[in-house]
Amino acid sequence: MKTILIQLDTDPLPSSFDRVVAVDAGVDKLFCYGSVTPENVIGLVHGAMFTRGPADLKNTAIFVGGSDVTAGETLLQKVIDTFFGPVHVSTMMDSNGSNTTAAAAVLALGQHVDLSASDVLVLGGTGPVGERAAQLLAREGATVRVASRSLGRAQTVCDRIAERVPGSRLAACENDSETTTNNVDAIIAAGAAGVQFLSQDIWSDIESLKVAIDLNAVPPVGIEGIEVTDKAADKTGKICYGAIGVGGFKMKIHKAAIQKLFTTNDAVLDTEAIYEIGQELLND
Numbered sequence: 001m002k003t004i005l006i007q008l009d010t011d012p013l014p015s016s017f018d019r020v021v022a023v024d025a026g027v028d029k030l031f032c033y034g035s036v037t038p039e040n041v042i043g044l045v046h047g048a049m050f051t052r053g054p055a056d057l058k059n060t061a062i063f064v065g066g067s068d069v070t071a072g073e074t075l076l077q078k079v080i081d082t083f084f085g086p087v088h089v090s091t092m093m094d095s096n097g098s099n100t101t102a103a104a105a106v107l108a109l110g111q112h113v114d115l116s117a118s119d120v121l122v123l124g125g126t127g128p129v130g131e132r133a134a135q136l137l138a139r140e141g142a143t144v145r146v147a148s149r150s151l152g153r154a155q156t157v158c159d160r161i162a163e164r165v166p167g168s169r170l171a172a173c174e175n176d177s178e179t180t181t182n183n184v185d186a187i188i189a190a191g192a193a194g195v196q197f198l199s200q201d202i203w204s205d206i207e208s209l210k211v212a213i214d215l216n217a218v219p220p221v222g223i224e225g226i227e228v229t230d231k232a233a234d235k236t237g238k239i240c241y242g243a244i245g246v247g248g249f250k251m252k253i254h255k256a257a258i259q260k261l262f263t264t265n266d267a268v269l270d271t272e273a274i275y276e277i278g279q280e281l282l283n284d
């Protein structure tokens with residue numbers, strides 16, 4: 001039986017990026033819909049639920065995407081709420097690459113440090129990628145500093161993560177306060193495209209710093225001196241990754257997650273589940 005991926009995009013034009021990855025992941029048929037909202041999605045989900053028998057439902061899956069991550073989260077919830085009993089198809093959410101990028105960044109970091117014993121600063125930690133990276137780090141037992149231009153926004157993110165990850169060690173901080181980088185073991189810069197947070201002379205002088213990961217590919221990069229293609233590059237004794245250096249693994253995670261959708265009819269691949277798929281890839 002042919003595999004069918006139903007791509008529900010919150011933008012008017014369904015993402016070409018997500019379509020290419022679906023094809024490369026081996027999906028047989030791809031149905032793409034744009035401007036999908038919680039109001040108009042129910043019929044599309046019913047179309048996935050009621051067309052194939054229970055044993056064949058695992059050959060149909062749903063992907064939620066689009067540039068607006070909050071809209072994607074709301075849409076994912078509506079899709080899940082529309083399923084009932086065993087009449088379910090597997091679903092993945094990766095609006096704006098938020099889940100796959102955060103997973104790839106944290107897994108790259110975990111190759112070099114013991115996350116559970118690390119103090120990690122997430123710059124731009126209030127964005128969709130930063131918040132997810134901070135959440136995954138907290139689950140791994142890291143001490144996490146969530147940084148923002150606004151202490152209040154950083155605190156809101158910390159509070160949300162603390163609810164999802166009981167016992168997590170989180171601290172809200174400002175991007176550029178003097179103490180933000182004190183004794184930090186690692187930095188993930190997840191700020192908006194084209195925003196630089198750290199100059200090279202500052203981060204190369206942080207004695208405790210072992211790993212620096214910058215997810216911003218648009219000049220100026222988020223951490224000065226990191227090249228977008230850096231992948232475990234040694235710079236002044238620190239291990240560095242740039243956006244493309246992380247992006248290769250992010251693509252592998254995305255493809256593997258699409259493939260995983262077709263192994264069962266009831267998976268929901270969101271932040272943690274996508275991270276676990278990345279872990280499996282590393283262990284293979």
Ligand SMILES: NC(=O)c1ccc[n+]([C@@H]2O[C@H](COP(=O)([O-])OP(=O)(O)OC[C@H]3O[C@@H](n4cnc5c(N)ncnc54)[C@H](OP(=O)(O)O)[C@@H]3O)[C@@H](O)[C@H]2O)c1
Pocket residue numbers: 096097098101124125126127128129130147148149150153154189190191192193194195215216217243244246247250
């Ligand atoms: N490599 C990849 O494959 C890949 C995939 C997806 C995304 N990305 C990159 O990952 C990064 C994070 O993505 P995202 O969607 O989470 O980013 P985002 O929402 O656009 O921005 C993240 C945070 O940056 C801060 N920010 C915005 N403008 C700023 C400014 N002018 N000065 C200082 N801080 C500013 C904001 O925090 P506050 O307002 O709280 O300060 C915002 O919450 C981006 O650079 C994106 O391009 C890479």
